[in-house]
Amino acid sequence: MITGKNYIGNQLSADGSVTFKTFNPLLNLENDRIFNEASTDEINKAVAIASEAYKEFSKTSGKKKAAFLNAIADEILALDEVLIATYCSETGLPEGRARGERGRTVGQLRSFAELVKEGAWVEATIDTAQPDRQPMPKSDIRKMLVPLGPVVVFGASNFPLAYSTAGGDTAAALAAGCPVIVKSHPMHAGTGELVASAIIKASIATGMPKGVFSNLNSSGIGVGQILVAHPGVKAVGFTGSIKGGRALYDLAAKREEPIPVFAEMGSVNPVVILPKALENRGESLAKTYAGSVTLGSGQFCTNPGLILGVKGEELTQFTSSLSEEIIKIEPSCMLHPTILGAYEKNKEKAISQEALTVTADYETGVQSNFARQAITTVDGKSFLENKTLHQEVFGPFSLVVQCEDANELTTIISNLEGQLTGTLIAEDNEARKYPALIDALQNRVGRIIYNGVPTGVEVCPAMVHGGPYPASTDSRFTAVGIDSIKRWARPFSYQDWPNELLPSELKDENPLEISRVLNNTQTTAKI
């Protein structure tokens, strides 16, 4: 079922000479299937047919796009156990995670289907004419969101389903009316091809223009670079490292026509534990956070890599409990030897910093490609002075910062880079005593959590997954939830345009019966 070839639209293609294999980290063995990296010619073909497909797809009705998205979800489910097995063989992640992520992927596709079927997401806004206005008559002006053009989506190593081939970025872009070219992640190229085959089947079954979707294999960074620099590409979605995301952002910014890059990148997700909470619940917090730090081998972008409190006996006790709890947890397999290697290197770098103390480091023998979880601690002053300690260690690792007092804690928060999340752990009425600290935390993050853990990103309309740089390259958009569709659209105005030539969303008779802003009032009324 997996061919190792690229999908250039509906066609399987393997013109290139570069080949590679995926790796099973649990077995510590390469998988059999040989994949063909897309050639420059194949890349150009994929972009050309995407540009052609855009002409029709950008005007395809919400109802038809919904049928397409729902069919993708159905076809993904129809892949059944083959998909689950392939996923596990390419990631080392457990079956339960595979099923859970598949559920999330399917759920995302269906929620975007609902959104575009209903149709109001285009934010239709109509200001009718005032021909008698003095001193100048007023034209009829009508605005709605229209798709940007072909979008390139980079598969994410840590979300082979939910943020890769048919993941959130792809679902949102297709929903918006943008053809998608996926730069498949080399670590799960087989999973990617299976999902791509589901999209292609769905696109044929629902009569989408060919070229609406392509899936390109790559073993390194070359394919992605060519895609981002290609004049036919109009926007980019990426989930991964700061280094990778920034390189794509820089490439896109240097183009003759710069294009938006939505890179969701690194984050240490600071957790602030206020004194009373530490005093009352240190033990149970330690248990909860040991679980959060090690969830999925710490391979979540919302992993709590930084825990801050005011120094004292309670914090020492918490750190000690957290260290004990984390050692009780069985180590788990990381996605790939490369990712494990990076984890070990970055952990080593952190541990080698002066003033840092290791309070837990899983030392007993572990299987190949399994991560040794660790907890470390440092005083506030040393942390503030050493930017190396601010960097993400992607994996089951966390650093407890012992601050002198709440002022130093606030200063530290203010000096952090942008983050996806910030968490405040507090007792009743405790938080209100720290307004400056809360303000500082809000200014550095995209989502703030009270008495919870940052891991676990609910897919719902009110979710913001993003944040000030380098959490993301564009804090004005979320990467999760239905509003992420807005990344792939731009507003467009029609002035005095004939009703018969207007898109349905803006016609006088409101045939889609959507809610629109008509002369400053939200309404489903006709004109």
Add this chain to the structure above:
Amino acid sequence: MITGKNYIGNQLSADGSVTFKTFNPLLNLENDRIFNEASTDEINKAVAIASEAYKEFSKTSGKKKAAFLNAIADEILALDEVLIATYCSETGLPEGRARGERGRTVGQLRSFAELVKEGAWVEATIDTAQPDRQPMPKSDIRKMLVPLGPVVVFGASNFPLAYSTAGGDTAAALAAGCPVIVKSHPMHAGTGELVASAIIKASIATGMPKGVFSNLNSSGIGVGQILVAHPGVKAVGFTGSIKGGRALYDLAAKREEPIPVFAEMGSVNPVVILPKALENRGESLAKTYAGSVTLGSGQFCTNPGLILGVKGEELTQFTSSLSEEIIKIEPSCMLHPTILGAYEKNKEKAISQEALTVTADYETGVQSNFARQAITTVDGKSFLENKTLHQEVFGPFSLVVQCEDANELTTIISNLEGQLTGTLIAEDNEARKYPALIDALQNRVGRIIYNGVPTGVEVCPAMVHGGPYPASTDSRFTAVGIDSIKRWARPFSYQDWPNELLPSELKDENPLEISRVLNNTQTTAKI
């Protein structure tokens, strides 16, 4: 009343040694007042107090921000004839234009005041908790737009009031809750200082934090460069040339923390005249377009610099009529000798291109700094092959392209760079015969106009002033109309946050009585 100094928040300051004067193009003489360019130290001070002001201003209520914006409008009107006279002396523009632009400026300020006083612009979205959901409980998540931080606004040479000191960018940024630092345009520094004094008065009268607004003089590009590179600045608004806008965009993209730059830049605003319209209305169109091309000496970003039709007797006749009509119009004064110089250079460059024919060039003696309007024509093939002819000639200049047929016309449109506007001139039922042409035009522009002229940008909710690069650096936002506030804000989520600590917009009791999305339904209900 004009001191020549900078406003560093509420303080007048003139520490720098670089000085300059503005110029009266009508009198062809320098104005008397000496202005002090802001020093690096003054720039740093302005950013530091803006960052400090952000802490309070970002949380200031919509009602208070509305009072501030309305007070700015009142103070601008209170400047009365001094402002009008200064405006005219620094631009060569007629008094009527000064009054009109002042009206627009005041109108924009009041419309943003209305918007934030009402409060729903923050797009409050609430998904309440589902503690019993299986397999995992769902948290309470609430989202709203929050201001980005200190914003730098560049004054525009061609809109000394409506797109400069207290213009659209400033009004929108202040409305969003962002402190503003204006890099005053050197050509109208006096007008800028007067308006700045109005903002400062208003900010004191309505109790805004000091540092919420600063106005910095500059004679060249240095002050702007320092501002855009400053880590304390979080976003930039610019209206001007492609060269200038792109330079700022590049500078912002290279920062350690890249920031958004909303540059509204050049455009030739293609106008397509379909054959039947040309046949039936060539004469009257020629009159209308002679007026549009020369309006404000052609110094509008929506000036129609490119007119396209299918070649034949009617198009030849139209070109000839347009040429006659434009020569009948009295030349008018340009904003500055530098702008006139650029106009003459760019016009000369266009005229010198092979295959281009000049059909009108105002040749009789004109006053110093007055622009000689011109009409030129070229065949479609030559236009397609020569990108120099695609470039904007900022001033009263237009190029008529004679296409072989509708296909060539469509190809030409498809090969244009991004544009602010596109206009279609057609008879009843004629447009529907050209779907490919209309699609091509839509893909290249931010606003499409039917049987009108592109000049004149209505300030209304449905307006899009922006478009694909290089019309703007970010096609996903409009620079005109209330939705332009969204450039200066980012979404932010609260998860399980205590009601008492939530901002009013998201509290259970909905104290502002705004419309919110509550569990997928738009409502003003409490929870």
